[in-house]
Every structure is written in structure tokens, then in C-alpha cells.
Amino acid sequence: MSVISQTKHLLKKEILLEWRSKYAFNGVLLYIASTVFVCYIAFNLSAGFTQSKGYPIVWNVLFWIIMLFAAVNAMAKSFMQESRSRMLYYYSIASPQAIILSKIIYNALLMALLSILAIGMYMIFFTNTIGDPLYYFLIVLLGSVSFATVFTMIAAIAAKAGNGGTLMAVLSFPVIIPVILLLIKSSKFAMDGLERSASYSNLGVLAAINVIVVGASLILFPYLWQD
Amino acid sequence: MKFIYQTWWKVLAVVIVLYTLIAGLLLNVPHMPILHETIRNVYFHVPMWMAMFTVFTISVIYSIKYLMNAKPEYDLIAVECANTGVFFFSVGLVTGMMWAKFTWGEFWSNDPKQNSAAIAFLLYCAYLVLRNSIDEEQKRARISAVYNIFAFPVMIVLIMILPRQTDSLHPGNGGNPAFGKLDMDNHMRIVLYPAFIAWSLIGVWIATLRYRISLLEYKKNAID
Numbered sequence: 001m002s003v004i005s006q007t008k009h010l011l012k013k014e015i016l017l018e019w020r021s022k023y024a025f026n027g028v029l030l031y032i033a034s035t036v037f038v039c040y041i042a043f044n045l046s047a048g049f050t051q052s053k054g055y056p057i058v059w060n061v062l063f064w065i066i067m068l069f070a071a072v073n074a075m076a077k078s079f080m081q082e083s084r085s086r087m088l089y090y091y092s093i094a095s096p097q098a099i100i101l102s103k104i105i106y107n108a109l110l111m112a113l114l115s116i117l118a119i120g121m122y123m124i125f126f127t128n129t130i131g132d133p134l135y136y137f138l139i140v141l142l143g144s145v146s147f148a149t150v151f152t153m154i155a156a157i158a159a160k161a162g163n164g165g166t167l168m169a170v171l172s173f174p175v176i177i178p179v180i181l182l183l184i185k186s187s188k189f190a191m192d193g194l195e196r197s198a199s200y201s202n203l204g205v206l207a208a209i210n211v212i213v214v215g216a217s218l219i220l221f222p223y224l225w226q227d
Numbered sequence: 228m229k230f231i232y233q234t235w236w237k238v239l240a241v242v243i244v245l246y247t248l249i250a251g252l253l254l255n256v257p258h259m260p261i262l263h264e265t266i267r268n269v270y271f272h273v274p275m276w277m278a279m280f281t282v283f284t285i286s287v288i289y290s291i292k293y294l295m296n297a298k299p300e301y302d303l304i305a306v307e308c309a310n311t312g313v314f315f316f317s318v319g320l321v322t323g324m325m326w327a328k329f330t331w332g333e334f335w336s337n338d339p340k341q342n343s344a345a346i347a348f349l350l351y352c353a354y355l356v357l358r359n360s361i362d363e364e365q366k367r368a369r370i371s372a373v374y375n376i377f378a379f380p381v382m383i384v385l386i387m388i389l390p391r392q393t394d395s396l397h398p399g400n401g402g403n404p405a406f407g408k409l410d411m412d413n414h415m416r417i418v419l420y421p422a423f424i425a426w427s428l429i430g431v432w433i434a435t436l437r438y439r440i441s442l443l444e445y446k447k448n449a450i451d
Contacts, residue, residue, distance in 0.1 A: 153377065160370050161361050171357060171374065174350035175381050178343070178389055201392065205384075212380055220373045223294045 003101070006094045010102035018110070025110065028074040032118045035066050040125040050127070059128045060188050064180055067118060067144065071111060075151035076168045078103055079159035087225065096222040100156070104214060107148035115144035131193015139190055139199075142206065143183040149210050150175055153217040156224055182206045231435040236428055243425035247274075250418045257414070261330055268326040269398075269415065274422040275319035276386075278430035282312040283351075285434070287379040290372035302368035303445060305375060306358065307437040313351050315430055320344060331396055340390040340397035347385040350378050 018024060039062060043049050082090075090099055119140050130136050154172040161167055183206070186199035230236075251270035259266060286308035293301035323341070324334045335341060357374055361367035390397060 157357070157370060157374055157377075160366070161357060167357065167360055170353045174346050174353055175378070177346045178381070178385055181389070205388065205392065209384065212384075216377055216380070220294075220376060223369060224373045 003095055003098045006098035007101045007105070010090075010094060010098055011105055014102060014106040015109075018106075024074060024077050025114070028070050028110075028114055029117060031073055032066060032070045032114065033121060035069070036118075036122055036125055039066070056128060056191060057188070059126055060191055061184060062126075063119070063122055064143070064184050064187070066122070067115060067140075067147070068176065068180060070114065070118065071144070071147035071151055072168060072172065074110060074114065075107055075148065075155045076158070076165060078107055078152060079155050082159075091225070096225055097218050099225070100152070100217050100221040103156075104149055104152045104217065107152050108145045111144035111148040112141055115140050128191075130191050132190045132196070135196055136187055136190040139183065139187045139203070142203065143179075143187070146179050146183070146206060146210050147176070149213045149217070150179060153213065153221070156217075156221060160224055179206065179209060182209075231431075231438075237432050240425050240428035240432060243421045244429060247418050247422040247425060251422070254418060255414055265326055265329050266415075268322060270418055270422050272319060272322040272326060273419065274426035275315050275322060277423040278426040279312045279315040279319060281427040282308040282315065282430045282434050283379065283382070285431070286312060287375055290375040293368060293372045294376075297365065297368070299364070299368065299445065300442065302372065303441050304434075304438050305372060307441060308434045309351060309354060309375065310437060311430055311434040313348075313355070314433070315426075316344075316348055316351065320348065327396075336396070338397060339393045339395045340386075343385040343389050347382045350382055350385075354378055 043058075049055065119137070151172055154175065155168060158168040158171060182202045186202040186206075189199040190196075247270055251267055256264070256266050286305045289301045289305040289308065292298075293305060320341075323344075327336060327338075327341070328334050331338070354371060354374055358367055358371045361370060391399075
């Protein structure tokens with residue numbers, strides 16, 4: 001079987017497993033909902049917050065931080081749920097590239113879906129006017145896909161080291177900081193309704209980071225998963 | 228591997244470092260407002276980063292070699308080079324901060340270059356933490372080699388590319404001219420370029436010493 005058809009089958013299996021239990025999806029969705037609600041209550045303790053001058057900046061940054069932690073929680077599960085024997089079974093039937101590729105695509109789809117729901121929920125609680133909604137929405141989608149590509153590889157490393165949550169955070173945050181900086185900057189441009197061309201170079205760097213990370217994952221994963 | 232046991236390049240490194248110390252403090256430098264004599268810091272600050280890049284590059288090369296051919300020596304070289312690189316990283320940060328205090332007014336002024344250097348520092352600290360979290364030697368070597376290869380391009384993006392895209396106070400970034408452009412008569416180059424080479428050699432030297440110590444320990448602990 002070629003890598004592409006293997007990837008398709010593995011992707012189908014990922015989605016099917018998730019569809020049966022809906023554990024990762026519902027868990028992270030609930031996580032986002034509670035975080036947004038906690039932030040809503042906490043910020044509204046001080047009256048006049050929504051009219052204050054810094055509100056749009058906080059609005060933008062807070063959204064990305066919520067998405068960051070949601071992504072860490074969602075992605076950390078992607079390799080830990082695989083038992084050792086199941087990994088051995090994959091090893092005998094599929095190429096490692098197909099496995100990491102299917103995980104990346106599945107995580108990207110999951111994150112994209114979650115980010116759409118998250119931005120909707122966020123907008124209900126925290127009202128704000130966005131200058132260029134379509135562009136902002138596109139950046140949110142691109143951001144969630146970038147989170148997925150970076151965190152998938154890191155989750156694989158952390159799962160192999162056998163020391164879940166802490167290691168995941170320690171390893172991923174230095175890698176994700178440039179991504180989130182670029183996202184916050186370009187989404188701020190979209191929120192202020194500036195010319196779209198102003199953030200093209202940022203998005204270009206973001207796309208380049210994605211390509212590098214996916215390429216590195218494809219090359220490095222085969223070495224990582226052999227025991 | 229014979230190279231690391233030879234003497235000539237170590238003598239060369241020491242001689243050139245002595246030359247850059249003396250020439251860097253005595254030779255003429257361009258007179259700039261604000262900078263004044265602090266411009267001489269370029270002879271000591273920038274070579275630290277060159278030494279760091281050199282040892283990190285060697286480290287990532289040996290990580291790649293380890294994945295292709297799992298010799299424990301390769302892993303030892305990779306980790307000792309990374310350790311040395313972290314040392315030069317801290318020295319580079321500290322010399323930069325001291326310079327920033329005199330020219331920008333604060334040790335840490337939330338400059339993009341400083342921030343992304345700090346993030347890249349965390350990246351390599353994470354590499355060392357990852358190593359400590361795994362007990363089994365071969366597994367540790369393989370996983371940390373993978374992370375090292377993964378971290379290296381991110382470090383390059385953080386230090387070399389991202390700060391150039393924004394407004395940074397750091398020379399050579401965000402529209403600020405680097406010293407090369409101010410230095411019309413190429414006075415500074417005759418000190419700066421030898422300093423790059425010399426400090427890189429010193430970095431390699433420290434790394435080889437550390438490697439030789441850990442190789443001895445490894446052999447001592449090995450079961451015949």
C-alpha cells in the first residue's frame with residue numbers, strides 16, 4: 001500500500017475512534033467553554049472593563065492564550081492513548097510517515113473545528129467589533145492548523161519519553177512562542193481592519209514554519225518511534 | 228577525530244583571542260553618538276554568538292549522525308556541544324545586557340531580539356530537561372537527537388529571522404544599520420573577523436574537553 005492510501009485509512013480510523021467516544025472533542029470543548037466563562041466572570045468583576053482602552057488588545061491576546069492551552073490539552077492525548085501493543089501493530093502494517101501524517105491531518109481537522117466553535121463562543125461572551133471578520137477568521141483557522149502541526153510532533157516526543165503533561169509544556173512552549181507571536185500580530189491587524197497586505201509577510205513566515213515543521217516531522221518520526 | 232587531540236589550533240585560538248583583546252581595546256573605532264566607546268563591545272558580544280552557532284551546528288550534525296549510525300560517542304559529542312553552546316548563549320546574553328544598559332538605558336527593554344534570544348535559551352534548556360527525564364541510555368540518545376534536530380531550525384528562525392521583521396533596537400535589525408555599514412574604513416573588521424574564528428575555536432575546544440571527560444566516564448561505567 002502506498003503512503004497516501006495508508007494515511008487515508010489511518011485518518012479514517014482516527015476519526016472513527018473519535019466519533020465513537022467523542023472524548024477528546026467534548027473534553028476540549030468543555031475545557032474551552034469553562035475557560036471562556038471563567039475569564040468572562042473574572043474580567044467583569046471590575047466594572048467598566050469592556051469600555052476601557054486596552055479592551056481590544058486584551059480581547060485578542062486572551063483568545064490566543066485560551067486556544068494555546070486548549071491545543072496543548074487536545075494534542076497531548078494524541079499519542080498517549082496509543083498503547084504499546086497497538087503501536088507495534090501499526091509498525092507491522094504501516095509506514096511511519098503515514099502514521100505521523102495521519103495524526104497531523106487529524107489534529108489539524110480537530111483543531112480547526114474546535115477553533116470555529118471557540119471563536120463563536122468567545123464572541124458571545126466577549127463582544128468586540130472586528131474590522132475584517134473574514135480575514136480574522138482565516139487567521140484563526142491558519143493558527144489552529146499551525147498549533148496542530150507543531151504540537152503533534154512534540155506530543156510524539158513527550159509520549160516516547162513517557163512523562164506526559166510537564167514535558168509536553170516544557171518542550172512545546174519555546175517552539176510555539178514564535179507562532180503565537182506572529183498570530184497575535186496578524187490577527188491584531190485584521191481586528192483593526194488594516195490593509196490585508198500589511199500582514200502578508202507574517203503569514204508567509206507562519207506558512208514557512210508550518211512547512212518546516214511538517215517536513216521535519218516526516219523525516220524525524222521514523223527514528224523516534226522505533227524501540 | 229584526530230583533530231581534537233592536536234595542539235596547534237588551540238594555541239592559534241589563544242593567540243588570536245589575546246590579539247583581539249589588545250587590539251579591540253586599543254585600536255581606533257568609529258565615533259558615534261550614544262555608542263561612544265561601547266562600540267568595542269561588538270568585539271566581545273558578537274563572537275560569543277558565533278561560538279554558540281558553531282557548537283550548536285556541530286551538535287546538530289552529530290545528532291543527525293547518531294540517528295544514521297547509533298554510536299554512543301556521537302550522542303556524547305552532541306550533548307557536550309549543546310552544553311557548551313548554552314554556556315556561550317548565557318555569556319552572549321549577559322554581554323548584550325550590559326551593553327544595552329549603557330546604550331538603551333535598561334538591562335532588559337522588551338526588545339524583540341532580546342525576547343527571542345531568551346525563548347531560544349528556553350528551547351535548549353528544554354533539550355537538557357528532556358535528556359534528564361529519560362533513564363534508558365539509547366532511548367535518551369535517540370529522542371534527544373530528534374528534539375535537537377527539531378530545535379535547531381527554530382532557534383535560527385528565532386534569533387536570525389523574526390527580529391529582523393519587526394522594530395528592534397538591536398544593530399542590524401528592524402532597519403537599524405549593523406556596524407558593518409557604519410564602519411567605512413573597514414577598521415573594525417580586522418579585529419572582528421579574527422575574533423569570530425578564535426572564539427569559535429575556543430568553544431570547540433571547551434566542547435572537546437567536556438567530550439573527552441564524559442567519554443572517560445562512559446568507558447569507566449561500561450561493562451566489558
